[in-house]
Amino acid sequence: MRNCWIGVPVLGIVFLLTSLSWAQQSDAVDRDMSVPPDEVTEKPVADDVALQPVAERIPVEPSRGLAPPGAIMVKNKENDAGDQLVVSFELPADTTGIFAYRIYRRVSGEKDWDLVKVVAAGEPTEFIDGYDPEFPVMPGTLYEYRIASVDPEGNEYFGEIQVAQETPHGEWYHTGKTKVLIACAIFMGLIFFYFNRAQRGVKMYLRPIAGIEAIDEAIGRATEMGKPVLYVPGLSDIADVATIASLTILGRVAKKVAEYQTPLMVPNRDPIVYTVAEESVKQAYLEAGRPDAYDPDSVFFLTTSQFAFVAGVNGIMMREKPATNFYLGMFWAESLLLAETGSLSGAIQIAGTDAVTQLPFFITTCDYTLIGEELYAASAYLGQEPKQIGALKGQDACKAIIITFITAALAFGVLDLLFKSDLVEWLSNFLASPIVE
Amino acid sequence: MKRTVPLLIVLVGGILMMVQYFIPHQVSQSIFNYYTDWAPIVSSFALILGIGSLTRVHAHKIRRKADNWQYSWAVLIPLYLMPVLGLIWPKSMGGGMDAPSIFHFMYMYIQIPIQATMFSLLAFYIASAAFRAFRAKSALATVLLLAAVVVMLGQVPIGELLGSWFPKLGLWILRYPNLAAKRAIMLGVGFGMLATNLKIIFGVERNWLGGVGK
Numbered sequence: 182m183r184n185c186w187i188g189v190p191v192l193g194i195v196f197l198l199t200s201l202s203w204a205q206q207s208d209a210v211d212r213d214m215s216v217p218p219d220e221v222t223e224k225p226v227a228d229d230v231a232l233q234p235v236a237e238r239i240p241v242e243p244s245r246g247l248a249p250p251g252a253i254m255v256k257n258k259e260n261d262a263g264d265q266l267v268v269s270f271e272l273p274a275d276t277t278g279i280f281a282y283r284i285y286r287r288v289s290g291e292k293d294w295d296l297v298k299v300v301a302a303g304e305p306t307e308f309i310d311g312y313d314p315e316f317p318v319m320p321g322t323l324y325e326y327r328i329a330s331v332d333p334e335g336n337e338y339f340g341e342i343q344v345a346q347e348t349p350h351g352e353w354y355h356t357g358k359t360k361v362l363i364a365c366a367i368f369m370g371l372i373f374f375y376f377n378r379a380q381r382g383v384k385m386y387l388r389p390i391a392g393i394e395a396i397d398e399a400i401g402r403a404t405e406m407g408k409p410v411l412y413v414p415g416l417s418d419i420a421d422v423a424t425i426a427s428l429t430i431l432g433r434v435a436k437k438v439a440e441y442q443t444p445l446m447v448p449n450r451d452p453i454v455y456t457v458a459e460e461s462v463k464q465a466y467l468e469a470g471r472p473d474a475y476d477p478d479s480v481f482f483l484t485t486s487q488f489a490f491v492a493g494v495n496g497i498m499m500r501e502k503p504a505t506n507f508y509l510g511m512f513w514a515e516s517l518l519l520a521e522t523g524s525l526s527g528a529i530q531i532a533g534t535d536a537v538t539q540l541p542f543f544i545t546t547c548d549y550t551l552i553g554e555e556l557y558a559a560s561a562y563l564g565q566e567p568k569q570i571g572a573l574k575g576q577d578a579c580k581a582i583i584i585t586f587i588t589a590a591l592a593f594g595v596l597d598l599l600f601k602s603d604l605v606e607w608l609s610n611f612l613a614s615p616i617v618e
Numbered sequence: 619m620k621r622t623v624p625l626l627i628v629l630v631g632g633i634l635m636m637v638q639y640f641i642p643h644q645v646s647q648s649i650f651n652y653y654t655d656w657a658p659i660v661s662s663f664a665l666i667l668g669i670g671s672l673t674r675v676h677a678h679k680i681r682r683k684a685d686n687w688q689y690s691w692a693v694l695i696p697l698y699l700m701p702v703l704g705l706i707w708p709k710s711m712g713g714g715m716d717a718p719s720i721f722h723f724m725y726m727y728i729q730i731p732i733q734a735t736m737f738s739l740l741a742f743y744i745a746s747a748a749f750r751a752f753r754a755k756s757a758l759a760t761v762l763l764l765a766a767v768v769v770m771l772g773q774v775p776i777g778e779l780l781g782s783w784f785p786k787l788g789l790w791i792l793r794y795p796n797l798a799a800k801r802a803i804m805l806g807v808g809f810g811m812l813a814t815n816l817k818i819i820f821g822v823e824r825n826w827l828g829g830v831g832k
Contacts, residue, residue, distance in 0.1 A: 262644040320644055351643035358640050365636075368809070372816055420657065422811045425818065429825035452668035453661055457826060459671075464827075481675045482668030488736035500686055514740060521743040535807040537800050545751040553803040557810030560823065568822045576809045583805060 247330040248273035249340030250282055250306075255326060256347055258309060263320030263351030265311035268298075270328050272306060281331045286310065289323040289344060299331075311349070318349050360616045367582070372575030379571030387570060392531055392549035393562045396507075399529045400437050403504035409444035410434070411503040413494060413519065415510015415534070416487060419453045422557070423535045427510035428454070428461055429560040430533075434507065435462040439469035446497060447480040450490045455482040491515040495522040508532040508547070509556060512539045520546035533559065586612055625821045632819030672697065700724065765791055 251271030258265040268284065279302045285294040295316045298308055311318035318324070324345045329337035379385060403410045412434060414427040431447065438445045447462060449455035459480040466475035483493040495518065498506070506523040508516070509532065516532075516539040523530045524546050532543035533551025543550045551559055554576065561569035590612035596602070597609045631653065638646045676690035704721040707713025712720040754760040771777035772788020817823035 260642050262642050262647045264644065351645075351647075353641055353643050355640050355642045362640060365812075368812060369816060372813055376822070418661075422814050425826055426810075426814055429823060432825040449668075451661075452664035455668050455671060456664055460827075461825060478675045478678055480671075482671040484672075485665075486733065488733040492732070492736055496689070514737065517743045517747060518736065518740060521747060535803075535810070537803050537807075540803070541751075542747060545747045554806035554810035557807075557814045560825065569817070572813045572817055572822065576806075576813045579809050579812075580806065 246336065247278055247332055247338040248275045249330050249338050250328045251340070253326045253328060253340075253343045255324070255345035257349050258311075260352055260355045260357055261349075263349045264318050265309050266318055266324070266345065266347070266349050267307065268310045268326065269307035273330060276302060278332055279330045280333045282306075283329045283331055283337060284308075284310075285327045285329070286316070286324050289325050294327065320349050320351055323348050358617060364616060368575075368579045371578045372572055375571040375573075375575040375578065376568050377571070379567035379574070382567070385570050385574050387562065387573065390551065390555050390558070390562060392533065392551045392555065393559050395529075395531060395549045396434065396559075396563065397437065399505040399507075399531055400434065400441060400443060402529055404441040404443045406504040408504035409446050409501055410438055410505045410507070411494075411497065411501075411523075411528070412445065412447045412507040413510070414447065414449065414454060414458055415508075415512055416450045416490065416515065417454075417511035418451045419457060421511050423511040424451075424454055426557045426560065427533075428457055430507075430509055430556075430563065431458060432461045432465050433560065433563040435465035436469045439466040439471045439474055442471070442474055444476070445479045446501070446503065448483045448490070448494050448497065449481065450483060450485060450487075452482055452485075455480065487513065487515060491518045494519055498522050498526045498528070502526055503528055506530045508534070508543065509551070509559070510534065512536055512543075517542040517546065523547075621824070621827055624827055625824070629819055629821065632815065636819075669697070696724075 250273055253268065253270045256267045257263075258267050270282070270284075273279070281302055282300045283296055284298040284300065286297045287294045297310055297313060297316050300306060300308065325342050326345060327339055327342045329339045331337055375385075400410060412431055414431055415421070415424050417424045419425070435445060445462065447458050449458055459477075462480050463472075463475055466472050483490050497503075498519075499522065503526070506519075506528045508519055508523075508530070512519075512534050513536065516534070516536070520530060520532060520543055530547040531549045531551070532547040533556040534540060534543060535553050535556055537553070540550065540552055544552075558573055558576075561573050590609065593605055593609035593612060597605045634649065635653070638650050673694065676693050678684075679687045679690045680694075700721060703713060703719070703724070704715045707720070709719075712718070715721050717723075717726075748766075752759070752763045752766055754763050768784065769788045769791055771780065772785040777784035777788070814823065818826065
């Protein structure tokens with residue numbers, strides 16, 4: 182019977198959808214019935230009068246008056262999906278009286294023109310065509326362009342129709358991301374190198390982190406007090422790496438809780454996170470050899486609304502008085518609301534997040550805080566599995582490389598100020614250049 | 619099999635998404651969009667499980683007459699009443715979502731004020747947290763207190779009245795020591811994410827499948 186509760190919302194939703202569909206049909210019938218037959222009017226339709234787009238009124242021959250722009254250059258934009266073109270045009274020899282330029286585009290061989298850009302006089306004459314989702318540029322299509330000089334009254338003076346020199350096409354490699362690729366390869370190589378070292382049994386030192394070491398103590402405290410442990414896996418969705426890190430810690434916490442036979446409460450904001458958390462806790466109880474101790478009500482969904490979730494969790498804290506609160510994952514404005522209420526309820530609190538703006542709130546109100554990357558490291562610390570520890574050492578090696586780069590950039594920057602050498606300046610600029618072009 | 623198939627899906631999907639980042643071609647973009655389009659679909663179905671969980675937990679409380687079981691009615695009644703009022707209730711009797719309707723009234727004059735109340739509690743909590751954090755119990759805490767005073771006074775007009783260097787010093791603290799510390803944390807977070815992703819993609823980290831291993 183316990184497992185049949187899912188049927189209640191399913192039935193509710195089916196009932197709602199059926200009723201909605203029925204209500205819409207009724208509304209449609211009502212609307213039809215509400216118009217008396219003699220009031221039904223027909224739209225005047227003239228077979229020979231069709232609406233013509235404004236752009237079709239473009240004269241075929243160039244007008245006389247203001248000088249029209251000159252040659253139009255169309256190039257394929259590099260490093261895109263083939264949905265953008267770089268368009269530039271030559272200004273007329275005499276720009277007197279020109280207020281703006283209107284750029285029209287059509288697929289070569291078609292009749293209708295689309296106004297894709299208006300460039301004010303004096304503005305750069307190069308732009309990227311394809312930004313406007315209403316007039317997308319299709320890969321592999323040949324386009325024609327025509328540009329008009331516009332006077333303050335809005336009169337257009339058209340230049341020649343010109344066929345684009347290039348068709349848009351996507352690239353199979355983003356040349357601006359080469360540095361990222363090299364950096365990724367180095368970092369992945371380092372992490373795999375340390376994976377292997379750890380697997381070969383090389384002992385690696387891990388700096389102790391107080392917040393992680395306190396997890397056992399905190400669960401033990403709850404056991405001694407006979408009160409539950411509250412675990413909030415953040416408010417983000419499953420696509421957030423912090424949430425995944427939190428769920429891996431939840432598995433380990435749940436195993437300890439199962440061994441100590443302490444009640445556990447895991448409220449969730451995201452429905453997918455809820456299903457993963459439930460599975461994780463259930464499996465942890467199974468691995469601890471206490472599947473019978475698992476309470477299906479211990480992991481539950483609360484609401485997707487941010488502050489309603491806070492109200493719910495704060496209510497649980499004040500009513501159930503958990504002895505230990507874990508806030509691990511991604512948090513926003515609710516971090517202080519949760520942690521301060523937990524502090525008032527007298528619980529020992531361990532928090533961890535990669536949200537830099539929320540860290541000060543957790544540090545001031547919680548007993549222990551896992552700062553940034555420590556959240557990701559917690560699973561390895563708790564599990565002590567060689568590969569996990571290897572990954573941590575790989576991270577440290579990556580950080581050492583970055584620190585070396587920053588220090589070298591700083592040193593070369595200072596040397597450049599002191600000695601004004603071309604080589605030092607080049608090295609300084611190279612080290613300080615952005616990684617993504 | 620129960621573990622191998624999800625691990626294979628993650629391995630293929632993870633590598634595909636990594637490679638996709640370096641390929642701007644429309645084929646690569648289409649695959650990316652196809653993958654990301656699945657997220658809201660899966661989420662919609664998971665919501666049914668979520669509502670089922672909420673219903674089950676509170677129904678058990680009511681049935682067992684657990685402590686504070688009355689509050690469970692305050693969860694279950696609006697949970698099912700609001701959709702009924704918004705979608706089923708006849709418009710002639712105040713149904714529908716658009717104003718004027720009971721649904722609209724309850725949303726605008728009950729739900730939004732309650733949420734705003736929760737958010738506004740933050741102001742008081744910040745005051746009490748700041749009081750705890752800024753007690754000058756040690757040398758480092760004193761430095762924190764002084765930095766906070768300078769930054770706060772630098773943000774308000776009275777700071778400039780006290781001395782024109784207040785806003786400048788406040789801005790300097792925010793731009794240099796504060797930003798340097800933030801960037802250091804963000805750098806660590808970035809590497810942590812990279813390592814976690816690699817561990818998940820290559821099956822080193824399997825906790826998300828349920829269980830913690832040996």
